[in-house]
Amino acid sequence: xxxxxxxxxxxxxxxxxxxxxxxxxxxxxxxxxxxxxxxxxxxxxxxxxxxxxxxxxxxxxxxxxxxxxxxxxxxxxxxxxxxxxxxxxxxxxxxxxxxxxxxxxxxxxxxxxxxxxxxxxxxxxxxxxxxxxxxxxxxxxxxxxxxxxxxxxxxxxxxxxxxxxxxxxxxxxxxxxxxxxxxxxxxxxxxxxxxxxxxxx
Amino acid sequence: xxxxxxxxxxxxxxxxxxxxxxxxxxxxxxxxxxxxxxxxxxxxxxxxxxxxxxxxxxxxxxxxxxxxxxxxxxxxxxxxxxxxxxxxxxxxxxxxxxxxxxxxxxxxxxxxxxxxxxxxxxxxxxxxxxxxxxxxxxxxxxxxxxxxxxxxxxxxxxxxxxxxxxxxxxxxxxxxxxxxxxxxxxxxxxxxxxxxxxxxxxxxxxxxxxxxxxxxxxxxxxxxxxxxxxxxxxxxxxxxxxxxxxxxxxxxxxxxxxxxxxxxxxxxxxxxxxxxxxxxxxxxxxxxxxxxxxx
Numbered sequence: 434x435x436x437x438x439x440x441x442x443x444x445x446x447x448x449x450x451x452x453x454x455x456x457x458x459x460x461x462x463x464x465x466x467x468x469x470x471x472x473x474x475x476x477x478x479x480x481x482x483x484x485x486x487x488x489x490x491x492x493x494x495x496x497x498x499x500x501x502x503x504x505x506x507x508x509x510x511x512x513x514x515x516x517x518x519x520x521x522x523x524x525x526x527x528x529x530x531x532x533x534x535x536x537x538x539x540x541x542x543x544x545x546x547x548x549x550x551x552x553x554x555x556x557x558x559x560x561x562x563x564x565x566x567x568x569x570x571x572x573x574x575x576x577x578x579x580x581x582x583x584x585x586x587x588x589x590x591x592x593x594x595x596x597x598x599x600x601x602x603x604x605x606x607x608x609x610x611x612x613x614x615x616x617x618x619x620x621x622x623x624x625x626x627x628x629x630x631x632x633x634x
Numbered sequence: 635x636x637x638x639x640x641x642x643x644x645x646x647x648x649x650x651x652x653x654x655x656x657x658x659x660x661x662x663x664x665x666x667x668x669x670x671x672x673x674x675x676x677x678x679x680x681x682x683x684x685x686x687x688x689x690x691x692x693x694x695x696x697x698x699x700x701x702x703x704x705x706x707x708x709x710x711x712x713x714x715x716x717x718x719x720x721x722x723x724x725x726x727x728x729x730x731x732x733x734x735x736x737x738x739x740x741x742x743x744x745x746x747x748x749x750x751x752x753x754x755x756x757x758x759x760x761x762x763x764x765x766x767x768x769x770x771x772x773x774x775x776x777x778x779x780x781x782x783x784x785x786x787x788x789x790x791x792x793x794x795x796x797x798x799x800x801x802x803x804x805x806x807x808x809x810x811x812x813x814x815x816x817x818x819x820x821x822x823x824x825x826x827x828x829x830x831x832x833x834x835x836x837x838x839x840x841x842x843x844x845x846x847x848x849x850x851x852x853x854x855x856x857x858x859x860x861x862x863x864x865x866x867x868x869x870x871x872x873x874x875x876x877x878x879x880x881x882x883x884x885x886x887x888x889x890x891x892x893x894x895x896x897x898x899x900x901x902x903x904x905x906x907x908x909x910x911x912x913x914x915x916x917x918x919x920x921x922x923x924x925x926x927x928x929x
Contacts, residue, residue, distance in 0.1 A: 629739040
């Protein structure tokens with residue numbers, strides 16, 4: 434009996450946590466974040482544009498798959514050229530894998546030829562928890578009306594092997610293409626894959 | 635050592651790794667044998683013509699490090715193997731023992747720590763005696779890619795191999811005992827006199843187990859075989875009502891349609907059983923639609 438009560442409590446607690454995660458169709462929660470150049474970005478200031486959020490950890494093998502192959506940078510370039518706002522978000526806690534100072538991130542982006550609109554430094558995990566970001570990478574897309582239209586994986590090959598990028602169906606590109614053409618997003622929610630986001634415990 | 639000190643050390647290692655690998659492409663390629671020692675073992679030292687036997691891909695992991703089940707859960711990736719076999723030989727799909735839940739920064743993964751053996755059935759063709767009945771050796775090789783994680787994840791790549799004597803005679807390997815142990819840890823089919831059904835409701839799924847369940851052990855968990863079906867971090871609620879057990883699991887937030895089938899492992903205090911049942915909508919009038927009150 435005691436065990437049942439404990440389980441009920443645990444389940445309720447977990448329901449409460451998971452309930453915070455934002456769902457496709459919801460208004461995307463507003464946030465303010467500082468980027469690696471010290472500039473502040475407020476999501477609601479970008480109303481009228483598509484916004485992509487990409488959770489990042491430069492030491493994670495799944496992140497490396499998409500950066501060392503140039504896949505992520507290609508996506509960033511392609512979509513920012515088309516007017517999409519792209520935020521790389523780093524929610525690793527200080528001391529944890531993927532945590533970077535502003536200078537380290539700028540050096541990394543330069544070396545990797547990364548081309549996001551900005552890299553938001555979120556060492557307290559506030560933006561990460563607000564969106565329920567689980568993995569690196571974990572991708573979110575917000576439409577010009579401020580609604581979440583995609584939440585999930587970058588593509589349909591959930592491995593850390595760069596050889597799997599060729600032939601993978603890129604969910605982010607598909608969703609952006611469909612949404613920009615005024616069509617509904619066919620695959621709007623998927624299971625994100627990668628490393629756990631290294632939040633402060 | 636207390637857990638605080640361990641955490642500090644892990645963090646320091648993570649930082650060190652980051653410092654070493656973060657800006658260097660030297661760490662881009664999977665490294666051999668980091669935190670995991672791999673070996674290939676077999677039931678027999680022979681590959682007798684027209685026989686079949688189990689091979690085991692053994693991972694001996696450093697303390698605290700883990701690898702993943704076929705459904706890794708919220709993060710991670712299962713090991714993959716590419717076999718190199720003599721002509722006519724066949725290696726079956728990897729068979730995974732029942733995994734454990736692994737908590738990972740608020741996520742739940744499914745995997746293994748310590749010493750784990752993944753099995754594959756090796757089929758030896760008739761005529762593997764080699765031409766003219768000579769005794770030779772069959773070389774079995776495996777290229778393995780895996781992800782091994784603790785606080786951080788490290789991709790690993792290894793080649794393991796085994797040399798088996800061809801001919802007519804079967805010869806038991808000293809490793810046969812390990813293979814038998816691994817076989818015993820594989821999930822089993824449900825006993826034929828046990829009935830299982832699954833119904834779906836907006837937020838949850840309810841698995842009902844009935845029939846002659848004595849001998850199965852006490853049901854303690856349900857682990858899904860498919861990603862994106864149930865919320866991994868929400869432990870199932872288990873209600874026992876006489877000979878009938880109800881297991882309530884939370885549907886995945888990423889599930890935008892109800893699955894036709896629910897596949898997974900029913901974990902009991904003694905064994906793991908394979909479950910693969912059709913999922914039907916819950917009827918309001920049905921008994922299954924309501925979870926019994928606590929007694």
